[in-house]
Amino acid sequence: MSAPTRNLTALLVSTVIGLAVASPASAQTSCMDYTNDMVRMDRLVQQRRCEGWKGHSDFSRHFEWCIKNPDRAAEALKGWHQAFGLCLSTHKAFPSGADPSGPADEKTCQDYAKTMTHIVAEGAAGGCVNYLGIRNSEDEHLSWCRTQTIAAVRSAIAFHELKVDGCRSRR
Secondary structure, three states: OOHHHHHHHHHHHHHHHHHHOOOHHHHHHHHHHHHHHHHHHHHHHHHHOOOOOOOOOOHHHHHHHHHHOHHHHHHHHHHHHHHHHHHHHHOOOOHHHOOOOOEOOHHHHHHHHHHHHHHHHHHHHOOOHHHOOOOOOHHHHHHHHOOOEHHHHHHHHHHHHHHHHHHHHOO
C-alpha cells in the first residue's frame, strides 16, 4: 500500500474509530465534527445542484441524530462522503468528456498531485492533527491517483478540503 493510500486510509479510519468508540465526553466532539462535515458537504452539493442528494444543512438535526446514534454515525459519514464524491465527479469538468467511473488520466493525476500537496501542506501549516508529520510528495500522490477512478480522485480532494477547512474553522 502506497503512503498516500495509507494516509487516506488512516484518516478515514481515525474518523470512523473516533465516532465509533467515543466516550460520552468525546462523543459531543465527534458529533460536532460529524455535523460540521455534513453541513459543509450539503452546502457544497447545493451549490453544484446535484440530483438525488438527500442531505440537509440543519445543524441541530445532524447533531441530535449523531448523539442518539453514535454507533451509526461513522458508517453514515462514510456513505455521505461517497455520495459527495459522486456528486463532485459528475458535476466537474473532465478532460475530453471523460467518464467519472473510468480511470484517472495523466493530466487529472498531475492536477491531483499538485492539489493534494497543497492541501496537506496547508493542513500541516494550520496545525491540523491529521496532517502533521505525514509524508507529502507529489510522486506519492501521483502514484496513488494512477490506480484510481476519476470519481475516487475527486472524492479524495473533496474529503481532504473538508477536513482542512473544518480544522481551520475550529481554530
